[in-house]
Every structure is written in C-alpha cells, then in structure tokens.
Amino acid sequence: MDYDFSFNIVLQFLPYLLLGLRNTVLIGLIGVLSATAFGVAVALARLSWFKPLSMSAAGYVAFIRATPLLVQIYFLFYGLPEFGILLPPFLVAVLALTLNSGAYAAEIIRAGIESIHKTQYEAADSLAMTYRQKMTYVILPQAFRKIFPPLVGQASYLVKDSALVSVMGTLDLTKSATTFQAITFRPLEAFLPTMMLYLFIILTLIYGSSFLDRRLRKW
Amino acid sequence: MSIVEVRDIHKHFSQLHVLKGISFEVDVGQTVVFAGPSGSGKSTLLRCLNGLEKIQRGSIQIDGLSVHDHKVNLLDVRRRIGIVFQQFNLFPHLTVLKNITLPLIKAKGIEAGKAKQIAMDLLQKVEIAEKANVYPGNISGGQQQRAAIARALAMEPKVVMFDEPTSALDPELTGGILEIMAALAKEGMTMLVVTHEMAFARRAANQMIFMDDGVIVESGKPEELIENPSHERTKRFMQEIGDK
Amino acid sequence: MLIARTLFVLFFTKGLPVTVYLSLLGFVTAILVGFVVGLVRFLRVPILRGLLQVYVDGMRGLPFLMVLYFLFHVLPFFDMRLTAFSTAVLALTLHTGAYISEIVRGSLLAIPKTQHESAQSLALTLRQRLQYVIIPQAVSLSLPPLAGQIVLHVKDTSVISIIALTELTRVGRIQMQTNGQPLLTYAILAVFYFALCYPVLKLSIGLEERIAKKFR
Numbered sequence: 064m065d066y067d068f069s070f071n072i073v074l075q076f077l078p079y080l081l082l083g084l085r086n087t088v089l090i091g092l093i094g095v096l097s098a099t100a101f102g103v104a105v106a107l108a109r110l111s112w113f114k115p116l117s118m119s120a121a122g123y124v125a126f127i128r129a130t131p132l133l134v135q136i137y138f139l140f141y142g143l144p145e146f147g148i149l150l151p152p153f154l155v156a157v158l159a160l161t162l163n164s165g166a167y168a169a170e171i172i173r174a175g176i177e178s179i180h181k182t183q184y185e186a187a188d189s190l191a192m193t194y195r196q197k198m199t200y201v202i203l204p205q206a207f208r209k210i211f212p213p214l215v216g217q218a219s220y221l222v223k224d225s226a227l228v229s230v231m232g233t234l235d236l237t238k239s240a241t242t243f244q245a246i247t248f249r250p251l252e253a254f255l256p257t258m259m260l261y262l263f264i265i266l267t268l269i270y271g272s273s274f275l276d277r278r279l280r281k282w
Numbered sequence: 283m284s285i286v287e288v289r290d291i292h293k294h295f296s297q298l299h300v301l302k303g304i305s306f307e308v309d310v311g312q313t314v315v316f317a318g319p320s321g322s323g324k325s326t327l328l329r330c331l332n333g334l335e336k337i338q339r340g341s342i343q344i345d346g347l348s349v350h351d352h353k354v355n356l357l358d359v360r361r362r363i364g365i366v367f368q369q370f371n372l373f374p375h376l377t378v379l380k381n382i383t384l385p386l387i388k389a390k391g392i393e394a395g396k397a398k399q400i401a402m403d404l405l406q407k408v409e410i411a412e413k414a415n416v417y418p419g420n421i422s423g424g425q426q427q428r429a430a431i432a433r434a435l436a437m438e439p440k441v442v443m444f445d446e447p448t449s450a451l452d453p454e455l456t457g458g459i460l461e462i463m464a465a466l467a468k469e470g471m472t473m474l475v476v477t478h479e480m481a482f483a484r485r486a487a488n489q490m491i492f493m494d495d496g497v498i499v500e501s502g503k504p505e506e507l508i509e510n511p512s513h514e515r516t517k518r519f520m521q522e523i524g525d526k
Numbered sequence: 527m528l529i530a531r532t533l534f535v536l537f538f539t540k541g542l543p544v545t546v547y548l549s550l551l552g553f554v555t556a557i558l559v560g561f562v563v564g565l566v567r568f569l570r571v572p573i574l575r576g577l578l579q580v581y582v583d584g585m586r587g588l589p590f591l592m593v594l595y596f597l598f599h600v601l602p603f604f605d606m607r608l609t610a611f612s613t614a615v616l617a618l619t620l621h622t623g624a625y626i627s628e629i630v631r632g633s634l635l636a637i638p639k640t641q642h643e644s645a646q647s648l649a650l651t652l653r654q655r656l657q658y659v660i661i662p663q664a665v666s667l668s669l670p671p672l673a674g675q676i677v678l679h680v681k682d683t684s685v686i687s688i689i690a691l692t693e694l695t696r697v698g699r700i701q702m703q704t705n706g707q708p709l710l711t712y713a714i715l716a717v718f719y720f721a722l723c724y725p726v727l728k729l730s731i732g733l734e735e736r737i738a739k740k741f742r
Contacts, residue, residue: 066603125724125727126716126720128677128723128727129677129719129720129722129723129724129727130681130716130719130720130723131680131681131682131683131684131685131695131719132681133684133685133687133688133695134684134695134698134712134715134716134719135716137695137698137699137702137708137712138708138709138712138713138716141702141708141709141712142708142709142712145708145709223588223589223590224589225589226589226590226591226592227589227591227685229591230688237589237591237592237595240592240595241595244595244599250595250596250599250600250603251600251603254592254595254596254599254600257592258588258592258596261587261588261589261592262583262584262587262588265586265587265588266583266586266587269586269587332647333646334643334646334647357649357651360646360647360648360649361649363647364647365647367640367643367644369640371640371641371643371644372644373641373644373645373659373663374663375662375663375666384648384650384658385648385649385650388650388654388658389648389649389650389651389654390649433648437648437649
C-alpha cells in the first residue's frame with residue numbers, strides 16, 4: 064500500500080466537512096419533521112372511507128416503494144423547472160426526502176393505528192366519547208407508543224438516503240467529501256472522517272430505535 | 283446396579299438454588315413418579331439427567347455412564363434416554379414419519395428402509411399409523427403426543443422420561459396417553475414421570491418421590507404417599523391435588 | 527410520442543440488461559456472504575463474532591453511495607484496479623450481504639429453544655441439528671424479508687449510475703440531457719423500475735401472510 068495518511072490534510076478538510084455536516088443535519092431534521100407530518104396526512108388518507116382517496120394514497124405509497132430514490136430526485140430536480148417551479152437544490156432535496164420518507168412513515172403510522180385492537184374503540188364508544196375524544200385520549204396515545212420507535216428507525220434511513228442529494232450539487236456531508244477528494248486526490252483523509260460521522264449519526268438512530276422499542280413496551 | 287443413579291446433585295440458576303442435594307436410584311423396569319408443586323425442581327431434575335441442564339455438584343449415572351463427565355460423549359448418554367415433553371416438541375417441517383426416522387437414520391445410523399419399518403410399527407402401537415405422512419400442524423394435541431412418544435421409543439432407550447406429558451392436553455385426550463404410558467410400564471420399560479395425575483401413579487408406578495423447593499421430602503409407594511403421607515408438606519400437597 | 531418509443535427501446539436494450547444482471551449477480555453473492563456471516567454470528571463464534579458485528583454495523587450505518595465511493599476511490603491505492611462493474615458488484619455484495627446476514631440471524635434466532643432441545647435429546651450432533659431441524663425451518667421464515675430486501679437491492683443499483691456505469695438510471699440521465707424531455711424520460715424510467723420491483727414487493731407481502739399462517 065502506497066499511502067501516507069496525513070492528519071494535516073484532515074485538518075484542511077475540517078471546514079468543508081463541518082459545513083457538509085451542518086447541511087446534512089439540517090436536511091435531516093427538517094426532512095424528518097416534514098416527512099412525519101406528510102406521513103400522517105397520507106396515513107389518514109389511506110385509512111379514510113372515501114375509496115378514491117385511500118386508493119390514491121395506496122398507489123402513491125406503492126410507487127414510492129417500488130422506484131429508486133435517485134430516480135425520484137432526478138424527477139424533481141429536472142422535472143420541476145419544466146412546470147416553471149424553480150427551487151434551490153436544498154429545497155428540492157428536502158422535498159424529495161419528504162415525499163420518499165413520508166410514504167414509508169405513512170405505512171408505519173397506518174400499521175400502528177390499525178394495530179389498536181377493536182375492543183379499545185368499543186370501550187371508548189360505550190363510555191360515550193365522541194370521535195375526536197376517542198382518537199385523542201384513547202387511540203392515538205397507544206398508537207404513538209407503537210409508532211415512535213419505528214419512526215426513529217425511519218429517520219436513520221432518511222439520513223442514509225440524504226447522501227443522494229449530493230448529485231444535485233447540494234453541499235451535504237457526502238458532497239463535501241467527494242469535492243475534497245476530487246481536489247486533493249486523498250480519498251482516505253476525505254472519506255474516513257465522513258464515514259465516521261455518518262456511522263455515528265445513523266447507528267445512534269438505529270440503536271436508539273431498538274432501545275426505545277424495549278423501553279416503551281413497559282409503559 | 284441401578285440403571286439411574288443420582289447422588290447429591292445441586293443446581294443453581296445464577297442466584298437461585300434450584301436443586302439442593304437430590305439423591306435417588308431407579309432399578310431396571312421400575313416406574314417412578316415425581317410429584318410436587320410448581321417450582322419444586324422436578325422438570326429441572328429430568329433435564330439434568332440427559333444433560334440439557336448442567337449440575338454444579340454431585341453425579342448422575344445412566345446405565346453406567348456418568349452424564350456430566352467431560353470424557354463421556356453426551357450423544358451416547360442421549361441415545362439411552364428418551365424424553366417426552368409437555369409441549370410435544372415435534373419438528374413442524376417434517377411429517378410424523380420423518381420425525382421418527384430422522385434421528386434413527388442420523389443419530390443411530392440405521393438404514394432408511396429399516397428405520398421406516400421401526401417407525402411404522404411404533405406408530406401402529408400408539409394407534410396413529412394412518413397419520414404417518416401428515417404434518418404435526420394438522421393433527422390434534424393427543425395425536426402429537428402419541429407421535430412424540432413413538433419418536434422417543436424408536437431410539438430403543440433404556441430409560442424414558444416424561445415431563446408432564448398430559449398437562450397441555452384437553453381432558454378427554456389425557457386418558458389415552460396415560461393408557462399408553464401404563465402399558466409401557468407394564469411391558470417393563472424403566473420410566474421417570476413428572477405428573478399431577480395421581481390415579482396414574484397409583485396404577486402404574488412402583489415408587490413416588492415428592493419434591494418441594496428443590497429437595498426430596500419423602501418417597502415410597504404411591505398409595506402410601508397419596509393416602510397416608512408422613513410429612514406435613516406432602517399432606518398439604520395431596521389435599522390440594524385431591525380437591526380437583 | 528416517437529421519443530417515448532425510442533426511450534422505451536433504449537431503456538430496454540441498453541439499461542435493463544445491465545440492471546438485471548447487476549441485481550442478480552449482486553444478490554446471489556450477497557446471499558452467500560449473508561448466509562455465512564449470519565450463521566457464524568448466530569453460533570456466536572468467538573472473535574469472528576465481534577469482527578462480523580463491526581462489518582454489519584458498518585454497512586448498516588453508512589449510505590450505500592459512500593460505500594461505493596470508498597471502494598471506487600480507495601481500492602486503486604491498494605493496487606486493486608477494478609472496473610466500475612466489479613466495484614459495483616463488490617459494493618452491492620458487501621452492503622446487501624450485511625442486511626441479509628441480519629435476516630438470516632433473525633430467522634435462526636426465531637426458532638424456539640424447544641426445537642433445539644428435542645434435537646439434542648434425540649442424540650443429534652450440532653451439525654445434524656442445524657442441517658435437518660433448525661435451518662430448514664429458518665429458511666421459510668426468512669423468505670418474506672429476503673423478498674423485501676431484493677427490492678431494496680434493485681433500487682440500490684440505480685446509485686451505481688453515479689460512478690458512470692451504464693445501467694437503467696444512467697441511460698435515463700444521458701437521454702434526458704440530449705432530448706430535453708426530462709419529465710417524459712424519468713416517467714418511463716420509473717415505469718421500468720416499477721415493473722421490476724412492484725411484483726417482488728407484492729410477493730414479499732403475500733409470502734409474509736402465508737408464512738404467518740403456517741407457523742400458527
């Protein structure tokens with residue numbers, strides 16, 4: 064192996080790395096929040112009695128699950144301008160991740176709500192609760208306990224998927240690494256710190272999800 | 283020499299002292315029933331006999347082989363002991379017939395044709411020969427237990443152990459299994475049975491051992507322990523059982 | 527609509543074969559790796575167990591694109607000059623293999639202890655127990671998640687387009703750049719992936735229901 068790993072170069076990389084990290088974290092946070100909100104909407108659509116709505120939602124989720132995120136990103140990045148919608152890459156990134164993760168989140172939310180046993184609804188009804196009261200005080204809190212850990216897991220997928228936004232030129236963690244590598248031809252100094260940051264964030268979310276799952280079972 | 287010799291065995295599950303100095307002997311052809319409240323260590327005791335659980339002190343000899351000796355091959359011990367579990371534990375992905383022939387072919391090296399013959403004879407004996415090519419998931423609990431008994435017997439063990447064989451069965455199926463076990467005892471098989479079925483003990487067992495909290499409280503003829511126990515604990519247990 | 531037809535033909539002839547070949551080859555090798563790693567981790571082999579845990583966590587904790595970039599740019603320094611195709615297969619094998627090993631391990635762990643005890647009581651050796659009792663049952667359990675993993679795997683192949691390998695997505699990008707019809711191009715591209723993935727997705731869900739019924 065002909066490689067002289069140099070910490071100096073890593074220090075040179077640091078400012079770019081931190082900038083990329085900041086953007087990835089930002090995209091991750093905003094993405095998770097909007098994906099969850101969007102996911103709730105899609106889940107409710109899926110659960111609605113209005114057939115056209117629930118079928119459109121089902122079709123949407125199937126489409127997202129059966130096509131690659133990269134294709135979805137290109138679709139938005141190159142396709143939106145065709146409709147006259149010009150967004151900065153950062154927003155396109157958030158939009159793509161929201162639409163993608165939102166579909167998976169919707170499935171998690173839907174499964175959580177459907178898993179609440181019918182008897183809970185019957186109990187609430189016999190206690191003369193309105194639909195809103197029933198959902199707010201009985202059903203949704205229980206569903207939340209079932210939904211929260213897998214959603215944290217979904218957040219880990221979102222951060223992993225966020226690496227793809229680099230193809231649009233968005234300066235995220237991956238892009239900062241590849242740009243630095245392209246300039247200096249020093250892949251190890253560029254990729255190793257980047258990979259460690261990803262590992263830290265993603266594994267924390269993955270193990271966090273399992274941990275929450277175990278803790279919340281006792282609630 | 284007795285075929286089962288247990289000397290002062292102790293077993294711990296981390297802090298819990300489950301077996302506290304158990305000793306007993308079983309002669310060839312005898313049927314011994316172990317009775318006692320849950321948690322007394324009866325099942326654990328059986329599992330120590332064929333090496334499924336380890337012991338921390340004492341010794342167990344089966345047919346002259348010391349079970350927990352490093353130099354002894356556990357497979358040799360297990361070929362001599364059959365065990366029938368409470369939950370049957372058949373292999374769900376194999377037919378009833380294959381459940382029996384698999385260990386014959388693989389663990390005893392018997393040729394496939396002969397193994398099938400042995401298996402069919404035994405299935406005939408436990409009266410489920412017509413279910414030979416059916417999967418365990420498609421037969422009743424009683425039939426599954428019959429298959430489990432056939433599987434254990436096929437290995438031609440010197441000793442057969444039964445760990446609460448009827449506890450997981452509906453009441454109307456229990457009788458059939460106990461019949462098979464009683465017949466087996468009469469044929470001279472050495473049997474160790476953990477059960478709550480006192481009628482069976484009276485009818486088929488030579489000896490009854492009452493255990494509580496990891497120790498043998500008393501032992502003797504089944505009728506004596508059931509009707510006229512010497513110890514207070516035994517008396518209390520028999521009364522509770524008797525109220526069924 | 528002429529463009530649509532041209533695109534369709536191009537995707538079918540230039541992109542699809544590579545995507546399918548890459549997916550199949552990558553998945554087969556990933557199953558081999560995943561099965562071995564999963565089994566070794568299940569058996570808790572000392573030392574290997576720790577190393578493999580690091581491997582699996584590493585793959586689960588990194589974006590596939592990073593794994594790909596890393597192999598693509600770092601291997602040459604170690605005197606391993608692989609083609610883009612070989613690098614792609616290697617990356618897919620390592621990445622998907624780690625996920626498959628988790629599926630394998632999970633399936634093996636799901637077989638109840640009582641099955642092990644029955645087999646042990648019948649004097650079967652460890653190898654016989656695994657071969658005839660445990661693994662056959664675990665295979666049934668692992669089929670639904672494996673089917674789901676195929677879908678993820680096929681979607682990962684689209685990422686390979688970034689290192690200039692010609693497969694479906696790359697064909698799409700090049701075409702879009704020359705024909706000025708991004709919406710149409712990507713719409714048709716999406717249809718191709720959908721046609722590949724959706725049946726497998728349905729299969730996975732169907733299998734899951736069938737296996738759940740069988741193991742009652």
